[in-house]
Amino acid sequence: MNRAALFVLVDGRFPAGGHAHSGGAEPAVADGRIKDADSLETFCRGRLHTAGLVAAALAAAAAAGHDPLELDDAADARTPVRAPRDTARRLGRQMMRAARAVWPSAELDALAAARPRGAHQAVVLGLVARSAGLTPLDAAYAVVYETVSGPATATVRLLRLDPFEATAVLARMAPALDQVAAAAAAAAGRVPDEGVDALPAASAPLLDISAQQHAAWNVRLFAS
Template sequence: MNRAALLVLADGRFPAGGHAHSGGAEAAVTAGRVHDVVSLQEFCSGRLHTSGLVAAGLAAAAAAGYDPLLLDEAADARTPAPALRQSARRLGRQLLRAARAAWPSAALDALAAARPRGSHQSVVLGLTARCAGLTSLDAAYVAAYESVSGPATATVRLLRLDPFDAAAILARLAAGIDHVAARAAESAQHALIEGVEALPATSAPLLDITAEQHAARPVRLFAS
């Protein structure tokens, strides 16, 4: 196990395309639901325990060795909004390019050949973690952290928040990230025996609705 690879994969400077996405934060800011530090923390917490948990479960299962093509179908089923499916596949395609350069492997090449238009980012993340010598828990941690770090960072730009406040929010969410990552990793082990139905399938309908609204806007700072 190459634990240092976890730092590379979780680094915001890893060229995986995340900088162009806000994780729904821009739509929430536009609607007035996120307008200060308190509302940003509430938004991030909600995202962590819904879409963040789903992404962490999928990533953990891919890292544990579950068939990534079956997981990609499961990710589609857990992502009802077409705009979010498109964003997830776009991010997955970019992550796969970076991953194949960093950790060349037949498994990553096979996924790229099977899904030339891109796989869901969470599935690619988990397979990348596996190819980098990381565990399913490691993959779950990266997915859970990304679910809140993206919106927090984006909102600094959107609202000109103090970046120290954004960092403090992430620190306060640390216990929640621990919980989500552990739950996701446990579900991945169950999925190896019981199938993808054992993975989290929590929903966030408002994120789905606002993602479609955001995609239809002619002027926006972030792709999603």
């Protein structure tokens, strides 16, 4: 197991395109749902326990060796709104490009060939973790951290929030990240016996609605 690879994967400088996305923070700031560190934390906790949990479980299942094409279909079924679905595939395509240069594998090549327009980011990340010698739990941690760090970083730019305050939000959320990553890995562990229906399907309708609205903006700082 190459645990140090996890630090490379979650590093904000890893060229997977995440810096161009706010994780829903930009429309939330515009709507006044994020206005300071406390409301940022509320937003991040909601995102973590819904979209974050779902994506982390998908990534953990891919890292465990489950069929990535079936998982990609499961991700589609859990992403009913077009804008976040398109975003997940764009991010997956970018991550695939970076990962095949850093941790090349036949599994990544096969998924890239089967999904030339991009598989869901969570599924790609799980396969990347597998190629890097990481565990399903590591893959879940990578997802849950990105789920909250993306909006936190974006809010610093959008609101000129003190970066110390944004980092303090992430630190306070550490126990919740542990909880969600463990739950995601446990769900992935049930897939061999129960199929993909064992994976969570938590929803966040307001995230979906605001993502679709944000996609129609003429001027925006972030792609999503």
